Amino acid sequence: MAKQASPVHASNRSQFRALIAAPTTPLYLVIASVAFLVSLGTLMVLSSSSVVAEYWKLSPYYFVVRQALILAVALLAAWVLARLSAETYVKLGWAAWVLSAVLLTAVLVVGDDRFGNRNWLTFGPISIQPSEFAKLGLIVFAAALLHRRSRTLNKPWALLIPLAPMALILFFLILAGRDVGTGLIMATIAGLIMWFIGTPMRILAPAAALGLGLMALLVFGSDNRSARIAIFLNPDSNPDLASQPMSALYALSSGGVWGVGLGASRQKWGGLQTGPHTDYIFAVIGEELGLFGSLAVLLAFAVFGFAGMLIAMRSDSLFCQITAASITGWMIVQAAVNIFVVMNLLPVLGVPLPFMSYGGSSLLASMMAVGVLISCARNTPDMRKHLEAKRRAKRTLRRRMxxxxxxxxxxx
Incomplete structure (x- = not known):
């Protein structure tokens, strides 16, 4: 006799489905997951950056105060962008691309070199990394362009022209600054956009091969990047260069299940060099908060990814479908690349962990992307009905009062 599910289990499943189907669920999941990641990230910046601050004879709160100030600006930017409609973003598509291209070109002309890359613009005490904002610029531009051409997307030329040349220009400008890590993320975003709209593999495969070939030339054309590949394959070939990725592994392994305690990391005292609060913050999380903390971060990114794709599937606007899926893919892929580097599953690429690593440009660009994602969440059909019902209820209440x-x- 077939075993029937108990009424309690059936009721729980029904309640879970109803919760997922609620119009506000994707919005709340995005907000909750990002709030968790940003809050934990700020706390871990405080814990991990005090060592770097001491080395530079700065206040132990120097980096976390700067991160908090940038976060305040980022939250304001996200709030403003969340209030804009999809139609407004469609109108701003070309402006987003032009601004990205101008800033990336300015980097090549008057930018600063750091860690072997030219990807910074400095204005007095303020430095920005335009390549971080170019990721969002490419997504908004591509989604707006494809939204306008929705009736001709079954034709290859409509997919490729002018999207492919415009994306390649941004990609080449980033690679011209020798930033292979950001170039990899940018190429991935472009590939995801093309894949989401159904571009045939006969077009995607050669484009991917071209991008990988260009990045390989940059890698093996630089002694520093070639050394990174060498120590990834054989850490004993250069113990000095391998000390940072090896220290990250030691940090993760020494954390155990519950960690050594907040602020008690040992590897941040020199082993992780200058990166415990930036690209290697996940290693400090694993050491201080253990497997529990690491899994909590992974779960938060999984929730964000689920919510972002839910927004894309529920949208009736092609712009929001492409934008939500692309922003979600960007954050998840970049987080995966960062974590794989920390776990020594990839060579060092210099890619920050979204929402968590110290860095104004990365945090601001990520929160701006969240603002655009929330805008799309507010513009799904069910959410529009929900918001209109709330507005009617408020008007009725005001009339009664x-x-x-x-x-x-x-x-x-």
Whole structure:
């Protein structure tokens, strides 16, 4: 006899499905997951950056105060972008691309070199990394362009022209600054966009091969990057260069299940060199908060990814479908690349962990992307009905309150 599910289990499944189907669920999941990652990231920046601050004879709170100030600006930017409509973003598509291209070109002309890459613009005490914002610029531009051409997407030329040349220009500008890590993420974003709209593999495969070939030339054309590949394959070939990735592994392995305690990391004291609060912050999380903390971070990114794809599937606007899926893919792929580097499953690429690593440009660009994602979440059909119902309820309540106040004045 077939075993039937108990009424309690059936009821729980029904409640779970109803919760997932609620119009506000993707929005709340995005907000909750990002809030968790940003909050934990700020706490871990405080824990991990004090060592670097001490080395530079700065206040132990120097980096976390800067991160908190940037976070305040980022939250404001996200709030503003969340209030814009999809139609507004479609109108801003070309402007997003032009601004990205201008800033990336300015980097090549007057930018600063750091860690072997030219990818910074400095304005007095403020430095920005335009390549971080170019990721979002490419997504908004591509989604707006494809939204306008929705009726001709079954034709290859509509997929490739002018999207492919425009994406390649941004890609080449980033690679010209020798930033292979960001170039890899940018190429991945472009590939995801093309894949999401159904581009045939006969087009995607050669484009991917071209991008990988260009990055390989950059890698093996640089002694520093070639050394990174060498120590990834054989850490004993250069113990000095291998000390950072090896220290990251030691940090993860020494954390155990529950970690050594917040602030008690040993590897941040020199082993992780200058990166415990930036690209290697996940290693400090694993050491101080253990497997529990690491899994919590992975779960938060999984929730973000699920919510982002849910927004894309529920949208009736092609712009929001492409934008939500691309922003989600960007964050998940970049997080995976960062974590794989920390786990020594990839060579060092210099890619920050979204929402968590110290860095103003990365945090601001990521939160701006979240603002655009929330805008798309607010514009799904069910969410529009939900928001309109709330507005009607507020108007009704105001009318009733006005009537009560008028009646009270009349009686008096």
């Amino acid at each position: 006005t009537s009560v106040m008028a009646a009270t004045k009349g009686d008096s």
